Amino acid sequence: MRLLEVRDLRTSFFTDAGEVKAVNGVSFNLDEGKVLGIVGESGSGKSVTAYSVMQILASTGKIVGGSIKFRGEELVGAPEKKLKEIRGNRISIIFQDPMTSLNPTYTIGTQLMEAILLHTDRNRKEAYERAVELIRLVQINEPEKRMKQYPFELSGGMRQRIVIAMALACEPVILIGDEPTTALVVTIQAGILELMSSLQKELGMAIIMITHDLGVVAQMCDEVIVMYAGSICEQGTAEEIFYNPHHEYTKGLLHSIPTVSNEYEKLQPITGTPIDLLNMPEGCPFAPRCENAMKICIKCHPTRRIINDKHMATCWMNDKNDVGEIDTSVLPKEAEEEELDK
Ligand SMILES: Nc1ncnc2c1ncn2[C@@H]1O[C@H](COP(=O)(O)OP(=O)(O)O)[C@@H](O)[C@H]1O
Ligand code: SF4
Ligand SMILES: [Mg+2]
Numbered sequence: 504m505r506l507l508e509v510r511d512l513r514t515s516f517f518t519d520a521g522e523v524k525a526v527n528g529v530s531f532n533l534d535e536g537k538v539l540g541i542v543g544e545s546g547s548g549k550s551v552t553a554y555s556v557m558q559i560l561a562s563t564g565k566i567v568g569g570s571i572k573f574r575g576e577e578l579v580g581a582p583e584k585k586l587k588e589i590r591g592n593r594i595s596i597i598f599q600d601p602m603t604s605l606n607p608t609y610t611i612g613t614q615l616m617e618a619i620l621l622h623t624d625r626n627r628k629e630a631y632e633r634a635v636e637l638i639r640l641v642q643i644n645e646p647e648k649r650m651k652q653y654p655f656e657l658s659g660g661m662r663q664r665i666v667i668a669m670a671l672a673c674e675p676v677i678l679i680g681d682e683p684t685t686a687l688v689v690t691i692q693a694g695i696l697e698l699m700s701s702l703q704k705e706l707g708m709a710i711i712m713i714t715h716d717l718g719v720v721a722q723m724c725d726e727v728i729v730m731y732a733g734s735i736c737e738q739g740t741a742e743e744i745f746y747n748p749h750h751e752y753t754k755g756l757l758h759s760i761p762t763v764s765n766e767y768e769k770l771q772p773i774t775g776t777p778i779d780l781l782n783m784p785e786g787c788p789f790a791p792r793c794e795n796a797m798k799i800c801i802k803c804h805p806t807r808r809i810i811n812d813k814h815m816a817t818c819w820m821n822d823k824n825d826v827g828e829i830d831t832s833v834l835p836k837e838a839e840e841e842e843l844d845k
Pocket of ligand 1: 516518523525543544545546547548549550551552561563564780
């Protein structure tokens, strides 16, 4: 069953320097029980996409276009009461730094129970029992002892497990992880990812996993969105993205991660810096950094092509090589007519 349907989402920040188009026409679906990965460098619009879905944007941020449907119900422009209900009871988010979600002055037990009492009909005794159960669920030992501890008494990894437990308090159908392992030491990261995978299987919820790390995506995602400069450059099943990439940026990302097959090769980071969102180029946003950029890449934004039924990419290279079909459903009206005239 379809949980989330995002179409042509556009989110901007209105700053003194001008309109920052942080998310620029993002579309995707999320089905029950699936794990969707959103991957891209820092500043590509991953968090803003998630915050738009939750509608927890900074005061300068605004959804300026598109649609976000949760189980068929439109969230863009929905009344705050409706949004609160969905935010607290249907969709939960885990942030990068556990300390942003935990209050240092209250015990773990108090905070967990507060979340449970807020989101469910349980009484205090039941909330206590549920809190203990949640601590056990996120695989922390001695749950009764943890209930009495303060966040500073726990390790970083344990704190993030508690944050996951808090996110589960409302029994969400969608759990968003916004780089939930980035702030943790490497040795702890794998355990958190494994926990999220096992919880997903056990509880059957859908996950949106935001990361700059393709390794994380490979480990747990069914579908992947690759973002660059606020747009989707490629999307498809994890298998298609890893073994059949059709965008130069994705290829660059793949070359910059260590894998078994390139163990003895020099890793190649993508050179150059991401573009200035206040001055978006006319053509492909990746063109200034793309080793294979052509003349057309600088002049015109590439068209989105359906590589196959599990894969889409927006790169002129596919037009040049005549790979896949142009996705006319996302073309602006004039362009569509031009395309039909050809
Ligand atoms: N509060 C804000 N005010 C102005 N611009 C913002 C704000 N938050 C994000 N942005 C802009 O949106 C872009 C995308 O941000 P974000 O989604 O946080 O990136 P990431 O992919 O690293 O999560 C940033 O590069 C920045 O230019
Ligand atoms: S459209 Fe052109 S510049 Fe952009 S990624 Fe493809 S080849 Fe490179
Ligand atoms: Mg982010």
